[in-house]
Amino acid sequence: MVSVESLLSEVTTLFGYQLTLRAADELFFGDKMLYHYHSNDGSKKGISDRSSPNCMNKRRNQEGKCPSNSMHEKPDGSDGLRDAIANARKTLKRALDDTSGSFLEDLAGNALAKLTGEVVALKKVSDEMRNEIQKLREDFQKILNYAHQGHEISLPALIKESSEIQKPLEVSKEDFDLFESSDEDDAEKERIKQERLKAYAEKKAKKPGCIAKSSIILDVKPWDDTTDMQEMEKFVRRIEKDGLVWGAAKLIPLAYGIKVLQIICVVEDEKVSVDDLIEQITEEVSDHVQSVDIVAFNKI
Known part of the structure; x- marks a missing residue:
């Protein structure tokens, strides 16, 4: 106990x-x-x-x-702390005694007004950023369209185009030339400019252009399983054309012992027609080839 x-x-x-x-x-x-x-x-x-x-x-x-x-x-020195505590108690008592809710509504209204102002400011900044992004997209789309038309994109061309959009202020005729340039100097500058443009055009004409080529995968189907696939490949490779290059080949099983000859070729688009090539294979190797199908067609 x-x-x-x-x-x-x-x-x-x-x-x-x-x-x-x-x-x-x-x-x-x-x-x-x-x-x-x-x-x-x-x-x-x-x-x-x-x-x-x-x-x-x-x-x-x-x-x-x-x-x-x-x-x-x-x-x-405790008077300041005592006053702060008294004010806090007074505010709390006012909030508790307010049966109508006007005091809390005032506090909520002030907070809502502040929040609304911040939302409006953020919306304004967002609209400005959206407009800038839209302008950048439009400019980029113009550049892509200009490139798809076959034009070469260069910095001088872009500067010239932008200078046409934003024209400088016209100089009044009453303005005088501080350097006192004469007509002879202007003629000499024009002659040098024309010579440089002519030399640039000649240099560009001598430069060889880009040759468009295509990589094609063909499926050459035989008549039956008794067809000699090695001999059929030799007959196909004997077809020669300007701009035609034969690549690797392999045999792919199809069904019932029948195999398909899959062969790769690279052709120049301006010199070789794919339809003519398929027709030539079908006609010249008709004893071995039943049909020719295109498996893949890729530009180089």
């Missing part, structure tokens, strides 16, 4: 912890605190003796002053 003295000892220990916490408050807030006399003695007798009037009078006579009833004295 727990004794009374052990219970009183626990109470005094808790009271000691409270004094420690209050000392921490004093250190944090800078407040001045005055504590009562306290001892961790757990006996009931000691506590009753210290709390008796005779003991209090004796201690008062020894120290020359009576301990204060309050745990701490409030300094003068």
